[in-house]
Amino acid sequence: MKKDLNYVGRTYPIHDATQKVRGSLEYLSDMKLPKMLYAKLLLSPIAHGRIIKIDTSRAEALPGVIRVFTHLNTPKKTYSRYRIIPDQEFCLEDERLLTEKVRFVGDRVAVVVAVSKEIARQAIELIQVEYEALPVLSTPEKALDDQETKIHPEGNLLHQYQLKLGEQLPLPDDCIDIETKTNTQKVHHAAMETHVCLADFDSSGKLTLWAACQGVFGVRTIVADLLELSYNKVRVIKVPMGGSFGGRQETILEPITAFLAKEVKHPVKLTLTREDTIISTMTRPATSSRIRTKVTKEGILVDCSVETIVDAGAYATSSIDNTYVMSKKICKLYRIPYYEHSGKTVYTNTPVAGGARGWGAPEIMTAIEIHMDAAAKRLSMDPVELRRQNLVHPYDFDKSSHISLGNAQVIECLEKGAEAFSWSERFTRVLDQGRFRRGVGLACAAHKNGMYGGFPEHSTMTLKMNEDGSFILNTGLHELGCGTITSITQIAAEVLDIDLSNITVLEADTEYGPYDFGSYGSRVTYICGACAFEVAKRVKEKLLECAAYSLQKPKQYLECKNGRVWVLGNEQNSISYRDIATTAKVKDNTDIVVTHTYHGTSNPGAYAVHFAEVEVDTATGRVRVLDYLAAHDIGKAINPGMVEGQIQGGVQMGIGYALYEEVKVGNDGSILSSSFKNYHVLNAPDMPTVKTLLIEQGGDEGPYGAKSIGEIAFVPVAAAIVNAVNHALGTSMSNMPLTPEKILAVLNK
Amino acid sequence: MQIEFKINGKEHNMNVPSTMRLIDLLRDELGLTGTKEGCGEGECGSCTVLMNGKAANSCLVLVPQIRGQEILTIEALEKDGQLDQLQESFIKNSAIQCGYCTPGMLMSAKALLMVNPHPTEDEIKTSIAGNLCRCTGYNKIVQAIQEAATQD
Ligand code: FES
Numbered sequence A: 001m002k003k004d005l006n007y008v009g010r011t012y013p014i015h016d017a018t019q020k021v022r023g024s025l026e027y028l029s030d031m032k033l034p035k036m037l038y039a040k041l042l043l044s045p046i047a048h049g050r051i052i053k054i055d056t057s058r059a060e061a062l063p064g065v066i067r068v069f070t071h072l073n074t075p076k077k078t079y080s081r082y083r084i085i086p087d088q089e090f091c092l093e094d095e096r097l098l099t100e101k102v103r104f105v106g107d108r109v110a111v112v113v114a115v116s117k118e119i120a121r122q123a124i125e126l127i128q129v130e131y132e133a134l135p136v137l138s139t140p141e142k143a144l145d146d147q148e149t150k151i152h153p154e155g156n157l158l159h160q161y162q163l164k165l166g167e168q169l170p171l172p173d174d175c176i177d178i179e180t181k182t183n184t185q186k187v188h189h190a191a192m193e194t195h196v197c198l199a200d201f202d203s204s205g206k207l208t209l210w211a212a213c214q215g216v217f218g219v220r221t222i223v224a225d226l227l228e229l230s231y232n233k234v235r236v237i238k239v240p241m242g243g244s245f246g247g248r249q250e251t252i253l254e255p256i257t258a259f260l261a262k263e264v265k266h267p268v269k270l271t272l273t274r275e276d277t278i279i280s281t282m283t284r285p286a287t288s289s290r291i292r293t294k295v296t297k298e299g300i301l302v303d304c305s306v307e308t309i310v311d312a313g314a315y316a317t318s319s320i321d322n323t324y325v326m327s328k329k330i331c332k333l334y335r336i337p338y339y340e341h342s343g344k345t346v347y348t349n350t351p352v353a354g355g356a357r358g359w360g361a362p363e364i365m366t367a368i369e370i371h372m373d374a375a376a377k378r379l380s381m382d383p384v385e386l387r388r389q390n391l392v393h394p395y396d397f398d399k400s401s402h403i404s405l406g407n408a409q410v411i412e413c414l415e416k417g418a419e420a421f422s423w424s425e426r427f428t429r430v431l432d433q434g435r436f437r438r439g440v441g442l443a444c445a446a447h448k449n450g451m452y453g454g455f456p457e458h459s460t461m462t463l464k465m466n467e468d469g470s471f472i473l474n475t476g477l478h479e480l481g482c483g484t485i486t487s488i489t490q491i492a493a494e495v496l497d498i499d500l501s502n503i504t505v506l507e508a509d510t511e512y513g514p515y516d517f518g519s520y521g522s523r524v525t526y527i528c529g530a531c532a533f534e535v536a537k538r539v540k541e542k543l544l545e546c547a548a549y550s551l552q553k554p555k556q557y558l559e560c561k562n563g564r565v566w567v568l569g570n571e572q573n574s575i576s577y578r579d580i581a582t583t584a585k586v587k588d589n590t591d592i593v594v595t596h597t598y599h600g601t602s603n604p605g606a607y608a609v610h611f612a613e614v615e616v617d618t619a620t621g622r623v624r625v626l627d628y629l630a631a632h633d634i635g636k637a638i639n640p641g642m643v644e645g646q647i648q649g650g651v652q653m654g655i656g657y658a659l660y661e662e663v664k665v666g667n668d669g670s671i672l673s674s675s676f677k678n679y680h681v682l683n684a685p686d687m688p689t690v691k692t693l694l695i696e697q698g699g700d701e702g703p704y705g706a707k708s709i710g711e712i713a714f715v716p717v718a719a720a721i722v723n724a725v726n727h728a729l730g731t732s733m734s735n736m737p738l739t740p741e742k743i744l745a746v747l748n749k
Numbered sequence B: 001m002q003i004e005f006k007i008n009g010k011e012h013n014m015n016v017p018s019t020m021r022l023i024d025l026l027r028d029e030l031g032l033t034g035t036k037e038g039c040g041e042g043e044c045g046s047c048t049v050l051m052n053g054k055a056a057n058s059c060l061v062l063v064p065q066i067r068g069q070e071i072l073t074i075e076a077l078e079k080d081g082q083l084d085q086l087q088e089s090f091i092k093n094s095a096i097q098c099g100y101c102t103p104g105m106l107m108s109a110k111a112l113l114m115v116n117p118h119p120t121e122d123e124i125k126t127s128i129a130g131n132l133c134r135c136t137g138y139n140k141i142v143q144a145i146q147e148a149a150t151q152d
């Protein structure tokens, strides 16, 4: 018997919406503690050099300054800001709290702790540093060519690998070779709240960190190991934050702030300005991918070889893994008999690259989708048709991970989307020749659902029932602003059949909460959501057992409905959750509480196909996005309103990625776009209305069939826009972002 | 310097440095942390407040400029425990994700509706052109403002 859903599949506002519209939600940047001190960082103004002299005496003499730290009086121990679990592979420990050798504009040179923000700021200006400049390697090409200059002692090539999947078969005679090269740039995550951290080291020897982060346990691991504290002496609490998008996945400010709090024995708050956040935290990695395919005249992909270079920036962080995952994506999208991928990860004297919405998928999917359009053009085929012939089918096997792609409905997204967008009419329209030229583009994309198939994957939650029949679900979740807490509450509410207001879902806290890896890898709905489902199911069983006892009826004759347990077929005979819980506790000496660890055992693809119409002004080179449709294979939308919001937000970010956004680095390593004055984030007038089309066919192990959305929503956007611009102009641009200058340069060639 | 001004209907007479920004006065001195800082240079709109009914970036306003002015912040948008129509509409339309831009968006929208109760979609977009949001893609925010306007 399939029950109608009461809570799942309905739109609810984010759980703290009322506090947010009132301005009463306390974000980390709003928090203050008694006796709190303020820290400020001195960042390197040069991209590569050695500090030969550093004089902090004037800063120390300033009234109100508590301490000044440099590499001379901080631990020399190195660490990786990326490490989540102890003994994790590919986490190069190449970073120090404060550096003696600066490796990019924005590297941490010194830090001041003072009684006010203002004094800390003034003190920073008083620190005098003398540098011995070293040659600046501002691109991977330069870093690979220069054998003399080493950013880190091990050399500039951080890692390289090669992957071969499938079997190279004798090629049909009529194959054509297609080759493209796509460059993607460094971008700033641009979460509206800048990076901030608050730490306290109390008299009992315990360190507490209030963190706006994506994984408290990773923060704890890194900070505790670095400061040589045992894990029970470090408490990391997730607090409200103004967005993340991968920019707070790595542990950036927590180590230094924790160190300061431990040294000065006061709470210390470190808040970055926007400029500091842009240059000194993390960026999306810049990549270049050369793709060569062999395609039959009928448009069947036979063979694909990809060479990727990832610019890690000055420190390794997650870039080795990022390069590696890029090689795992294309086979989730297309059936390719033989696939080859080689990747190089390279240090440069540029801002540090790291986790960013989509984690490698946007970079490589942009490259392959620009390539597919180039192939369609060579074959004079409709781009929809070419893709339809090559896309994966439901329950295909993922060559790269050797597990099933699950109910992969990408062809459905393509077909339904093309129809809703009137693709063929728009694509075959006679192209404009005047000043304003319209074009359409599409892109397909694949992403994942959690980390199963390469990394440990599990989540733990504890659900307890209160005496009044309400519930508390204790989790290791991180609300980044995506509506996680609401959707998890909906899942638990659905299982328990009780209104959302009766369930409180707690966020991550390393001391009071259960373990979870964190909010990344598109794992939250699929893995943590399934955990919420399972733990709620177990509590419901207990609840029914207690009710059976009270009602004197076997469990199988009972059902839960709207906060009561009913005897089937007897509407009169029921008992409220309150009475069940109170009776259990008081009379039956029973507590209704369950802790459950859910293990991921699958990792289906999440899919999207996006369609865009653009208009290019050939006089100015400016592109306007006129129309946009996003078709998504989501399995089941738990909260459709928030799902749409994720997609629309992903499109905003993706249009910027395609057209404007870039953390630009000069030849000398200087950052040319270090503020919102010269780093353009798309605003409301430039944003098109995004129509969404959700394919909800379930069929996988997520809660109620749900799959991920936040990351995949961003993945196809840039390619759809670039392809539309190329369609409008008859060009084949692939060097992102397509700024007006680049467009004019191509038009004037 | 000694200065008199009115914030959220309350008269204040304070002694503060003349170089202090309005946003710091609000957040650090008066504890009105609903006003957010996203850039500190007039580019993101997170810090938007109303000054004599007009939307202003409080990170660009220095304390001497508020002499004799009436400032309204997000904390004053609800009246007698009753949320403003705009606030209700933002909630209802899923126009809030991380919520960091929300106070500024609401204040810009309020400034618009105070002078133009029935704006067009383009007027709405223009009124929040200085308010950046990284989460929502603006669609639902525009929709929420539109809906609040039609309910008046
Ligand atoms: S903080 Fe004032 S406009 Fe950004």
Ligand code: FES
Residues within 6 Å of the ligand: A192, A242, A243, A481, B095, B096, B097, B098, B099, B100, B101, B102, B132, B133, B134, B135, B136
């Ligand atoms: S809701 Fe996050 S910035 Fe707008």
